[in-house]
Amino acid sequence: MPVPVAPRRWPLLGHTPAMLIRRAEFTDALHEHGDVVRLDLGPLHAYFVTSPALTHEVLVSQGSKFRKGAMFDKFQPYLGTGLLLSNGEFHLRQRRLMQPAFHRERIETYASTMARAAASLAARWQPGEIRVIENDMQELAVTIVGEALFSTEMGHRAVEEVRRSIFTVIQQGMIRALSPSFVEKLPIPGNREFDAAIARMKAVVLQVIESWRADGTDHGDVLSMLLLAGMTDQQTYDEVLTLLTAGIETTAIALAWALYEVGRNPEIEHRLHAEVDAVLGGRPVTFADVASLTYTEQVVQETLRRYPIWFVMRRTLTDVQLGDVHLPAGAEVIVSPHALHHDERYFPEPRRFDPGRWTPEFAASLPRGAFIPFGGGNRQCLGNTFAHTEIVITLATIATRWRLVPTRPARVKFTSAPYPHGLLMKAVPRN
Template sequence: MPVPVAPRRWPLLGHTPAMLTQRAKFTDALHEHGDVVRLDLGPLHAYFVTSPALTHEVLVSQGSKFRKGAMFDKFQPYLGTGLLLSNGEFHLRQRRLMQPAFHRERIESYASTMARAASSLAARWQPGETRTIENDMQELAVTIVGETLFSTEIGHRAVEEVRRSIFTVIQQGMIRALSPSFVEKLPLPGNREFDAAIARMKAVVLQVIEAWRADSTDHGDVLSMLLLAGMTDEQTYDEVLTLLTAGIETTAIALAWALYEVGSNPEIEHRLHTELDQVLGPRPVTYADVDKLVYTGQIVQETLRHYPIWFVMRRTLTEVQLGEATLPPGAEVIISPHALHHDERYFPSPQRFQPERWTPSFLAGLPRGAFVPFGGGNRQCLGNTFAHTEIVITLATIAKQWRLTPTRPARVKFTSAPYPNGLLMKAVPRN
């Protein structure tokens, strides 16, 4: 059967104007037109998958028939062939080499770094002051990922450069991904900022690798593990930049929004504080507490549902049957975690923030593919447990000491995900 075409298509530009101006509002409504809907991004035809069942087929059951899509092609000249962008046997090899860095015992050792960094940040706050929470959470996420990647002094200098540059890379990169190729060659301020940020980060990461080669000591960080596994400098750089890019954005956004939602909802805040007092008492949070903090974990789940990445792309390697749609080889396929997570067929009242929805029975009743904050299949984010642990520990550490109250309604800047924009919150000590 012919695949229905999405509304709001412009001549020549296709659906790109609707994607750039309406963002998730446009893509969240596409399920009304079918399980597979055609989008035209300029001259590029793409197929937007709206159902959980077909999402699961793309990511898992038919995952071997797909590779990374056009959006990732735009990033590859700058981010190389790290785990996020590589394909085929090379991707599987790199994934196997990196898996030990995210085993349970490693994450348990990282947990102390997470707690220490969160506690250090919270200790700098003053009673009654107003904090820009997304800036604090970006700083914290960069610090945590940076210190678990690089434990040496030169590594700390690399973290400072990453803090300066990483969000320019992420935000300008998404604009490039949605724009025709000629746009990235224009002398626009955003292009110059992106190119300069990439050059700075590459230079400082390669300095860290060079210093490690001269030392050859296992410092217990991810960089040591990658180099001891036999990766070349270029491969190591690609994987480090991938970890920095993927490991910072999602976590920083989730932390900022989680704190905002807790501070905006007195009942949620009360339940969170009650759990923290009962489980932790006067002591700091540890890795062993993560599974015990059940309601805290539900807040994290609901945050990942409510504020996920906008979309990802895949490309067919062969002819693929998705429901009633037959896609040819080389077809671009779009999956939107945001659209899936805001589909009221699976998440009643999707615009409401409801941590209590995440009961074991609710989770068991969700169809496969309905909740994909970290993707799925052999492309599932390798750092998903790292990220969940980091968010729980940080949320517990801050909420144990402070109440954060919004001083104005949230503002959203939508790029690759719904970014908080000027999330101002007043810090009030709990005790």
């Protein structure tokens, strides 16, 4: 069957201006035009999948017929062949090598780092102080992921560089991914910032790897595990940069938005504080407490629904049938967690932040593919449990001591996801 073409197509530039100008407002509405809709990104034809069932086919049931798509090709020269960008047997081998770093026993060890880092951040706040919450959460996410990756003094210096550079890489990289190839060669400020940030991070991470090679000690961190598994310096660098990129962005965004939504909804705030008080009784949160913080988990689920990654791309390896649409080998396919999570057919009043919707019955009623904050299939984010645990522990730690009250409505800076921008909140002691 012919595939409907999305509206707002420009000559030569296709739908790229609509996506850069209107962002999720544009892609969230594409389901009105069909289960598969054609988008033109400059000269590149892509097929935007809007239904949960076909999304599940792309990510899971027919996942072996797809590889990473054009968006990821733009990142490969800079991020290498880590889990985020690799394909085929190599991807499966690397995933198996890295899985032990995210087993339950390891997560339990990381949980103490999460609680300590969150408590240290909260201890620096002063009553009545106005905090830029997205900056605080970025700092916290970098600290937690950095300490899990690197435990040495040299590693701590690497964390400082990552804190300086990682969000430039993420945000400017997304602009490159949506733009024609010639744009990344232009001598414009964004390109210079991106190239400089990549160069700085590569230099410092390779220094850490060189230091570890000279020392040869198992420090119990992820870097030690990767090197002891026999990875080369380059492959270790690629995986470290992948973990830094994927492990920081999602959690920092989710934490900032969760604190904002809790702070502006008194009923949600009251329920969260009541649960934290009942479960913790004023003591520090532990990994064992996470399972008991059920309403906190609902807040996390709703945050991941409301503020997910915008979209990901896949490329067909062979001919693929998606519903009524036949796609040839080499076709570019787009899947949007944001569009799926804001489809009112599955999430009534999708713009309303409502943790209470996440009852077991509601979660069980969702069709496969409707809720994909961490992707699906053999490319589901390896660190999803790490991220969930980090967000729950941080929310509980902050909630034992503080209320955070927004001083103005949130502003959004949309790149690879809806980033909070200038999220100012007043720190109010609970006692």
